[in-house]
Structure formats: C-alpha cells, structure tokens
Amino acid sequence: MTPTEVVIVEDDAKFRGAFAHLIEATADMDLIGTAANLAQGLDLMRRRIPDVLLVDLDLPDGSGLDLIRHVAARSDTCNIMVITVFGDERHVIESIEAGASGYLLKDSLPADFIEQIRVLHAGGSPISPVIARQLLTRFVGNSAGPATSEVPELSEREHSVLNLVTKGFTYQEIAGLLRVSPHTVLTYVKRIYRKLQVSSKTEAVYEARKLGLLRD
Amino acid sequence: MLTGAVLVAGCIAPDRPEHRITRAELTFTSTRPVDVIHPDRNRRLTLPDAAVRWQPINLPMRVPRQQAAPGEPATDAHRVWIRLRYVAPPDNVEALALYLPRLMAGFGVEDILIDGERIESTVGRGGGQWNEPLLLPVPEAAQRRGGFEVLVSFWNWREAGFMVAAPYIGPLAELRPLAEQRRFLASDAPRGLCYALAVLGLFALGCWWFRREEKTYLLFALASLVWYVRTLHYFTGVPAQFVSLFFWISLNSLSWLMLLVYLFAMRFQQRPSRHVVLGLGALIVLTGLVTSPLLTLPIAVSTGIAYGSQLLVALGVTGLLTLDALRRRAIETRLMVIALWVNLGFGVHDLLLQRFLLDPEHLFLMPYGALFLFGAFLFAVLRRYLAAISEVESVNSSLEGRLADRTRELAVSYEKLQRVEKERAVIEERQRLMREMHDGLGSSLMSSLVMVEQGRLQSAEVAKVLRECIDDLKPTIDSLEPIGNDLVTLLATLRYRIGRRLEQAGLQLEWAAGDLPPLPWLDAVNALQVLRIIQEALTNVVKHANARVIRIETDQIGAQVRVRISDDGVGFASGAPEGGRGLTNMRRRAEQLGGQIQLVRESDQTQVVLLLPIDRRIEPRAQAR
Numbered sequence: 001m002t003p004t005e006v007v008i009v010e011d012d013a014k015f016r017g018a019f020a021h022l023i024e025a026t027a028d029m030d031l032i033g034t035a036a037n038l039a040q041g042l043d044l045m046r047r048r049i050p051d052v053l054l055v056d057l058d059l060p061d062g063s064g065l066d067l068i069r070h071v072a073a074r075s076d077t078c079n080i081m082v083i084t085v086f087g088d089e090r091h092v093i094e095s096i097e098a099g100a101s102g103y104l105l106k107d108s109l110p111a112d113f114i115e116q117i118r119v120l121h122a123g124g125s126p127i128s129p130v131i132a133r134q135l136l137t138r139f140v141g142n143s144a145g146p147a148t149s150e151v152p153e154l155s156e157r158e159h160s161v162l163n164l165v166t167k168g169f170t171y172q173e174i175a176g177l178l179r180v181s182p183h184t185v186l187t188y189v190k191r192i193y194r195k196l197q198v199s200s201k202t203e204a205v206y207e208a209r210k211l212g213l214l215r216d
Numbered sequence: 217m218l219t220g221a222v223l224v225a226g227c228i229a230p231d232r233p234e235h236r237i238t239r240a241e242l243t244f245t246s247t248r249p250v251d252v253i254h255p256d257r258n259r260r261l262t263l264p265d266a267a268v269r270w271q272p273i274n275l276p277m278r279v280p281r282q283q284a285a286p287g288e289p290a291t292d293a294h295r296v297w298i299r300l301r302y303v304a305p306p307d308n309v310e311a312l313a314l315y316l317p318r319l320m321a322g323f324g325v326e327d328i329l330i331d332g333e334r335i336e337s338t339v340g341r342g343g344g345q346w347n348e349p350l351l352l353p354v355p356e357a358a359q360r361r362g363g364f365e366v367l368v369s370f371w372n373w374r375e376a377g378f379m380v381a382a383p384y385i386g387p388l389a390e391l392r393p394l395a396e397q398r399r400f401l402a403s404d405a406p407r408g409l410c411y412a413l414a415v416l417g418l419f420a421l422g423c424w425w426f427r428r429e430e431k432t433y434l435l436f437a438l439a440s441l442v443w444y445v446r447t448l449h450y451f452t453g454v455p456a457q458f459v460s461l462f463f464w465i466s467l468n469s470l471s472w473l474m475l476l477v478y479l480f481a482m483r484f485q486q487r488p489s490r491h492v493v494l495g496l497g498a499l500i501v502l503t504g505l506v507t508s509p510l511l512t513l514p515i516a517v518s519t520g521i522a523y524g525s526q527l528l529v530a531l532g533v534t535g536l537l538t539l540d541a542l543r544r545r546a547i548e549t550r551l552m553v554i555a556l557w558v559n560l561g562f563g564v565h566d567l568l569l570q571r572f573l574l575d576p577e578h579l580f581l582m583p584y585g586a587l588f589l590f591g592a593f594l595f596a597v598l599r600r601y602l603a604a605i606s607e608v609e610s611v612n613s614s615l616e617g618r619l620a621d622r623t624r625e626l627a628v629s630y631e632k633l634q635r636v637e638k639e640r641a642v643i644e645e646r647q648r649l650m651r652e653m654h655d656g657l658g659s660s661l662m663s664s665l666v667m668v669e670q671g672r673l674q675s676a677e678v679a680k681v682l683r684e685c686i687d688d689l690k691p692t693i694d695s696l697e698p699i700g701n702d703l704v705t706l707l708a709t710l711r712y713r714i715g716r717r718l719e720q721a722g723l724q725l726e727w728a729a730g731d732l733p734p735l736p737w738l739d740a741v742n743a744l745q746v747l748r749i750i751q752e753a754l755t756n757v758v759k760h761a762n763a764r765v766i767r768i769e770t771d772q773i774g775a776q777v778r779v780r781i782s783d784d785g786v787g788f789a790s791g792a793p794e795g796g797r798g799l800t801n802m803r804r805r806a807e808q809l810g811g812q813i814q815l816v817r818e819s820d821q822t823q824v825v826l827l828l829p830i831d832r833r834i835e836p837r838a839q840a841r
Contacts, residue, residue: 086689086690086693088693088696088697089697089698107683107686112716126712128709128712129705129708129709129711129712130694130697130698130699130705130709133698133699133700133702133705134698137700165708166702166704166705166708167704167705167708167729167731168704168705168707168708168709168710168711168712168727168729169708169727169729170715170727173727
C-alpha cells in the first residue's frame with residue numbers, strides 16, 4: 001500500500017514543525033512538502049497535488065480559501081483539511097464551500113491528529129453539531145430559493161444524519177440508530193460535503209448570472 | 217340649444233300655411249254670470265240666433281286687456297263666438313282634423329262645434345285650453361258633406377281681452393306632427409324638466425338631511441321644489457275648488473324663488489345682507505297676504521300687486537347679484553346672474569304674451585328658464601363638490617406626507633435604538649468576557665505565570681495549565697455559535713468538544729438527548745451559563761467520582777426542560793471541597809437562569825438534575841400552579 005502523501009501549508013513555524021514531525025513519524029504517511037504562505041502553497045500545488053492537504057486559513061499573503069479553491073478545482077481526490085484554532089462555524093462552512101472536507105483543531109492531541117487525518121482520508125471528517133445545524137438550515141433555505149432546480153437537495157438519509165449530528169450523536173451511534181454501517185454514515189457525510197460545495201458553486205454561478213458577469 | 221329651439225319654434229312663421237285659416241267672423245251673446253262661474257259640461261248650448269250680426273275678422277286675433285273687441289257688448293260676462301267656414305278640396309279622401317295652437321281668454325271655458333255639433337269642450341277641466349294645443353278630428357258626416365262650419369266659443373268678460381290663434385283644418389296626418397311638436401314644446405318638455413328638477417331637489421334635500429351644515433343643498437332643494445310648484449300649471453289642470461288657491465301659490469312662488477336664489481348665490485360670495493333678506497322676506501310675505509284668496513280682492517288688483525311685487529323682488533335680486541358679480545367675479549355668481557337675466561327676459565316675454573301683446577303662437581318660455589337657473593345652481597354645487605373632493609385628496613396626501621415623515625422618524629429612532637442596543641450588547645459582551653477572563657482564564661494564567669517565574673512549575677504542568685485555559689475558552693466560543701435557541705445542540709457542542717477527552721479519561725459516555733422545544737431566552741450569555749453548569753458537573757465526575765459510566769439525558773417536564781447527568785461513581789457526598797464550591801456555583805448559575813439544580817443519590821447512581829424553564833416570561837405563573 002502506497003503511503004498517503006501530505007502537504008502542510010501553515011505560516012506558524014512551530015505548528016508547522018510539530019505537524020511535520022508527527023507525520024514524518026507515521027509510517028504510512030509521506031510528507032511531500034510544507035509551505036509558509038499562499039504563494040509557496042500554490043507553487044507546491046502546481047507541481048504535485050497530494051492526497052491530503054492541511055491548510056491554515058490565515059496566511060500572511062492571502063486566504064487559505066484561495067488555495068482550497070485552487071486545489072478543489074483541479075483534483076477530486078485530494079482531501080483538504082483546514083487547520084483552525086476553534087473550529088468555529090463561519091470558518092468551517094466557508095472552507096467546506098471552498099472545497100475542504102474537514103478541519104483539524106490546532107490543539108488536538110498528537111494521537112488524535114494522525115487519527116483524524118486517517119478518518120478524513122478514509123471518508124469524511126466529523127461535523128460539529130453547530131455546523132450540522134447550519135447545513136440543515138442552508139439546504140432548507142436553498143430548496144425554497146430561486147435556483148432550486150440547480151441546487152442539490154439532501155436525501156432523507158443525509159437529512160437524518162445531519163439531524164442526529166445536531167443532537168450530539170457520534171457517527172458510530174448514528175450508524176446504530178439508522179441501522180447502517182459506520183462506513184455508510186461516512187459516505188452520507190461525504191455526500192453532504194460534496195453537495196454543499198456544489199450548492200455554493202451553483203449559488204455563485206447564479207449570483208454571477210444575476211450580475212451579468214456570466215453568459216450561458 | 218333646446219332653449220334656442222324653443223325660441224325659434226315660438227317665433228317662426230307657422231308651418232303648413234295652406235291649411236291655415238285666417239278669415240272668420242265674430243259675434244257675442246249675453247249670458248248669466250252663474251253659467252260662467254259654475255259651468256255645466258252637459259248643458260245644452262244656445263247657439264246665436266239668425267238675427268245676430270257677425271263681424272268679419274282676421275285670425276290670429278288679439279284683444280289686449282282694457283280693450284274691447286268690435287261689437288263687444290257692455291255686459292260684464294258674455295259668450296264670444298268665432299265662426300269660420302271650410303270647404304274641402306274636391307278630391308280629398310283623407311281624414312280631416314282641426315288644429316288650434318292656442319286660445320286664451322279670461323275664463324278657461326271653450327266649446328268647439330262643427331255644423332252645430334259639439335266636438336270638444338274643456339268645460340270643468342279647470343284652467344282650460346290656454347297652453348296645450350287642440351287637435352280634433354272632424355266628424356265623418358261633416359267630412360262627407362264636403363264643407364262645414366266651425367264654431368269656437370268661450371266665456372269672457374268685457375275688457376279682459378282674449379287671444380285666438382289661427383286654426384288649421386286639413387288632413388289629420390299632416391296636422392298631427394304640428395300639434396304634437398307644439399304639445400311637446402309647450403307642455404311635455406316643461407313637464408319633464410319640472411320632474412327632473414323635483415328629483416334633483418329631493419336628492420339635494422337628502423344631502424342636506426345627512427349633512428345639516430351644508431345649507432347650500434337645502435337652498436337648492438327648496439328652490440327646485442318651489443320651481444316645481446310654480447311650473448305645475450303649465451301642464452296640469454286643477455280641480456275648480458282649488459283654482460284660486462293654486463293660482464295664489466303660483467303667483468307668489470316666483471318671489472320666493474328669487475329670495476332662495478339670492479340666498480343661494482350669496483353662499484358663494486359672502487354672508488347675505490341681513491337687511492336685504494329681511495326686506496325681501498317682508499315684501500314677499502306681505503304680497504302673499506294681500507293676494508291671499510281669503511281677502512277676495514278683485515283679481516285684477518291682486519294680480520297687479522303680485523306682479524308688481526314680483527317684478528320688484530326679481531329686479532332687486534338680479535340687480536344686487538349683478539353688482540356683486542361685477543365686483544367680486546365669482547364664477548358661480550356670474551353664471552347665476554346671466555341665468556337670472558335670461559329668466560328676466562323670458563319673464564317679460566311671457567308677461568307680454570299673457571297680456572295678449574304677442575302672437576298667440578308664441579310659446580311660454582319661463583319653464584325653460586329653469587335650464588339656465590338650475591344649470592347655474594348645479595354648476596355651483598358641482599364646483600363645491602369637486603372642491604370638497606380635491607380638499608379631501610389634498611388632506612389625504614398631506615396625511616400621507618405626515619405618515620411618511622413619521623415613518624422616517626420611526627426609522628431614524630429605530631436605527632438609533634438599534635445602535636444603542638448594539639452598543640449595549642457590545643458592552644455586555646465585553647463585561648462578560650472580562651468576567652470570564654478574570655475568573656477562569658485570567659486567574660489560571662496569572663497563577664501559572666507566577667509559578668513559572670518562581671521556577672516552581674515543570675513544563676508538563678505548564679502544558680496542563682495551558683490546555684485547561686484553552687478548554688476554558690472553548691465553551692465561550694461555543695456559546696457564541698448560532699444554535700437557534702436549541703439546548704440539545706448546545707449540549708451536543710459540549711459533547712463534541714469533550715467527548716473524546718472523557719473517553720480517554722476512561723469514562724464511557726451514554727448520550728440520550730431527547731428532542732426539546734426551543735428556549736427563547738437561550739442567548740449567548742445564558743448559553744455560556746448552561747455550558748458552565750454542565751461542564752462543572754462533568755468536571756466533578758471526572759475529578760472526584762471515580763466513575764466508569766456517565767450518562768446525559770434531556771427531556772421535557774411540563775413547562776420545564778430537564779438535563780440529567782448521572783454517573784456510577786462514589787457520589788458527591790464524599791466529594792472534595794472543590795466539589796462543594798462547584799455545586800454552589802452551579803446552583804447560583806441555575807438560579808440566574810430561572811432554573812434549579814437537584815442532586816439525587818439513589819442505589820449506585822449519582823444524579824445532577826438541571827431544571828430550566830421553557831419560557832421565562834410565564835415562569836412565575838407556572839410555579840404558582
């Protein structure tokens with residue numbers, strides 16, 4: 001089995017070093033590059049898109065969101081993880097819309113850190129209850145919106161998963177409650193992430209059309 | 217236009233001149249006055265005997281008042297006979313008719329005979345044939361004879377004067393349109409006008425009834441009703457016993473009308489002059505009394521007085537209003553003055569006609585004066601009405617303007633309020649954060665700093681303190697997240713944060729969060745309080761209880777929600793002093809939220825129960841129950 005290729009884009013040298021150290025110490029992971037700012041990050045991505053990209057949003061020369069969009073537009077396989085201090089709703093939703101599929105807390109215990117990367121790579125990153133709640137209202141809002149036909153709707157199962165996440169249940173528990181395997185729950189979560197990206201793109205297209213920026 | 221047509225019709229040369237008969241003979245017979253005063257329709261006519269002398273005359277014939285016709289006897293009352301002969305054209309096969317446009321005499325009693333046979337009598341109809349034209353078919357017997365003699369007979373008295381139009385004899389089909397046209401102009405049109413005015417008057421009366429302060433409508437109503445009464449006699453016969461009363465009312469109505477006109481016109485100018493109104497009123501009432509049928513003045517005297525007074529009132533009102541219109545130039549008054557002058561002209565025309573000084577084929581014009589007078593009235597009322605409407609509109613638009621102003625003011629003050637509210641929220645938030653920093657994060661960091669500076673703290677301990685600080689910060693962040701007043705989501709964030717930590721500490725977490733209704737009061741400040749309570753409870757379990765399983769349940773009990781945190785540890789009773797302090801803190805926080813903390817120890821379970829109200833506004837009442 002080939003090792004998972006990882007790139008870290010983080011401006012804080014101590015964090016960057018600590019993460020790099022953790023990954024290099026992991027046998028099935030291969031750190032293929034680190035960057036301290038957006039420009040270096042983009043440069044790395046032009047050369048090779050890894051399996052997993054860890055990116056901080058606050059970069060000295062721009063937003064990590066730009067890097068996420070850049071990668072999301074070029075790769076379906078790269079799992080993008082946002083490095084954040086608190087995992088607060090605004091940052092996370094923005095990241096997911098840009099194409100990220102999970103986030104890492106900077107203060108995660110070392111053991112958790114690698115574990116979370118594995119979970120992400122395997123399927124989907126855990127969604128916090130607040131994020132799930134936001135996603136629910138967002139999709140409900142979309143279905144009543146003007147671009148209904150172009151915005152994907154959540155399936156009943158996906159809806160149930162999100163609903164249970166808002167109530168604090170873990171994927172394991174949700175799998176039990178819905179009588180499916182944990183892997184299936186992860187699949188639902190991944191689909192939800194994908195749909196959010198699509199819907200945000202559709203919204204952007206819709207807005208652009210409204211502004212007359214885009215011609216069919 | 218109609219008036220123009222009337223004037224033309226009144227003065228133009230008669231149509232169908234070939235059927236017009238202008239030569240006749242005249243004679244008189246004496247009679248008893250009683251036959252004149254109480255005529256009997258069925259009475260046999262005594263025809264003039266053969267010895268009577270017939271005077272040749274030309275028709276139309278007019279004998280003005282105070283004049284005697286040639287051969288008129290000196291007796292007071294007598295019968296007038298007019299005789300004419302007609303020879304039908306030899307080839308005539310059509311039905312013949314006699315058309316008499318007008319016959320006016322002192323009494324309205326007329327008989328018409330053909331070859332000695334009476335074919336028409338207006339006896340007993342009251343008023344007689346003074347305005348409506350007569351169209352009579354010639355009896356077939358007379359027609360067959362080819363020629364016949366027509367006798368027109370009526371009562372009169374000396375010097376009363378009379379007037380007979382030239383009659384027409386000819387084919388009925390040709391004369392009928394003439395007669396009908398004249399009937400329309402002399403009688404039907406005035407009647408229609410009269411009724412229309414009466415309806416308008418009733419309408420105005422209704423307007424006034426519901427808006428008593430609008431005297432204009434009342435004046436309009438009264439004027440049109442007076443006019444109605446005044447015009448009645450042009451087309452209505454009156455029973456004999458009411459003739460004198462009817463005559464009196466008609467005679468006086470014109471003056472009342474003028475007074476009403478004056479008052480009406482003055483509403484568009486200024487206040488009417490009290491002296492003028494009193495003077496006119498006195499004159500009118502006096503005239504009314506003098507000419508009253510109870511006084512039985514000679515008819516010539518009473519009509520003289522009535523017409524004289526009427527003329528005075530009419531000229532006075534017209535003069536006053538004319539002066540006023542010239543001075544003030546209100547369009548309503550000017551139109552009314554024009555209408556008055558037109559009416560005055562009509563009145564003079566009618567007076568001359570009534571005095572037999574104009575051709576009998578002239579029409580009475582006064583009924584058409586209403587068109588002008590009430591046209592002017594209506595114009596005035598219409599303008600007043602339109603003015604009222606536009607006033608309402610302008611009031612509305614100014615109201616709208618004021619409303620818009622108020623709305624703007626409201627928006628401004630709302631904005632101000634929002635700003636104040638925002639500032640207040642910011643201040644509260646700052647105070648909250650300060651409190652948090654001071655109690656938790658700040659004091660932890662401060663004590664750690666002191667210990668590090670004194671070299672008493674190992675790096676592992678520093679890491680522990682810092683991690684605690686960050687853990688302490690997280691609920692603050694979580695409390696600010698949008699959770700939509702949902703307590704379950706709030707608890708879920710806590711689990712999301714610390715679930716792994718608990719598991720790593722060897723605790724198994726059983727999660728049984730049931731659905732709860734939204735708590736309207738659960739804002740960021742209160743959410744943090746709730747998080748702190750739960751965190752405290754969990755910390756106590758982790759630190760002191762030695763538990764293996766921890767269970768979190770939520771449910772709703774009546775108007776409260778319940779959060780139960782149970783563990784299988786050693787219980788709080790044996791807890792360290794911190795546990796006691798922690799419990800006090802939890803109690804204090806719960807009370808601030810309007811809720812309470814209960815501690816339950818049963819069998820091997822220790823349970824911390826947090827009860828919170830769903831709606832804090834109705835909480836006191838819910839407790840009272």
